[in-house]
Amino acid sequence: MGPIQESSSASRAGELKDLLSDLPAQNLEPLWTQMSAMVPGSPNPVASAHIWKYDEALPHLQKAARLVLEEQAERRVLMLVNPSMSAPHTTDTIYAGLQIVNPGETAPAHRHIAFACRFIIDGEGFTAVEGKKMPLKRGDVVVTPTWHWHDHGNESQSPIVWLDLLNLPLFRFAPVNFAEGYSDPRYPSQPCDPCEWRHPWEPVEKALNASDLPHTIHHYLGSDGQPLSTTLGFQAERLKPGAVAESRDSCSYVYHCYEGKGRTEIETPSGSKINLEWGPRDTFAVPAWSKLKHINTSETGNAYLVACHDKPFLDLLKLRKI
Secondary structure (H helix, E strand, C coil), rough: CCHHHHHHHHHHHHHHHHHHHHHHHHHHCEEEECCHHHHHCCCCCCCCEEEHHHHHHHHHHHHHHHHHHHHHCCEEEEEEECCCCCCCCCCCCCCCEEEECCCCCCEEEECCCCCCCEEEECEEEEEEEHHHEEEECCEEEEEECCCEEEEECCCCCEEEEEEEEHHHHHCCCCCCCEEEEECCCCCCCCCCCCCCCCCCCCHHHHHHHCCCCCCEEEECCCCCCCCCCCCCCCEEEEECCCCEEEEECCCEEEEEEEEEEEEEECCCCCCCCCEEECCCCCCCEEECCCEEEEEEEECCCCCCEEEEEEHHHHHHCCCCCC
């Protein structure tokens, strides 16, 4: 029986080799050789944890503001590219970039399928959405819904800098995003304050500080009580001095420090561990399904973080696990 089984086994091995060599010509591939990659034991994001220090990025942004003229760049932005990926990925699902607008400049009006929101880091300016002109101040979250005409400008005496956050990576899988430019640099608008698309910082900080808990979260919601979009959401967190907050979620985050200082310990699904030290205006990426531990390292002051995440997208498709 032994020799016969060996011969049968050798025959099957030869036929299997022939089968596998014939498949590529027919644009076929065997699932059984890639099953663990297709259905892994845990989420396996490509993005890695990484931090962009504002003090290091700002000189490059300021140089771009001097060298790249308004008419040469529809949007003067430095993209925050995840070191494990390529643009437009800051995480697997979120794009982030630092944008600067000089005094007297206008970022011309256009509209696009992609959803966008921005967090104002420094300076003052305006965003107009569908004819509603909103002031921009430090700490504001401003929303540009899909396919809404919008433009930005700076009528102050100093540059304005903000963090752009869009769902651009999703269009790598559903390539349906496109833009349309308006016939004039500005879309006709009138001042609007308050506006449903602007979320000032002051009420958010007040809500966060109303809690006695060491760590509390505020979720930004639209006028309909829902997340800011069906793909990206936004939240703010407050940690009291010495507070520690631990979590794990299948969503990914782009965090930005509004105020304070601290450390975030991250263990990714692959088991790699990294500690990110952050301070005011720093931005960092957290891959999906990472174990997070935020620590306010100050003995006296609160730490405030804001975060863009893809929870609405995962919740809508019922893919989220915590």
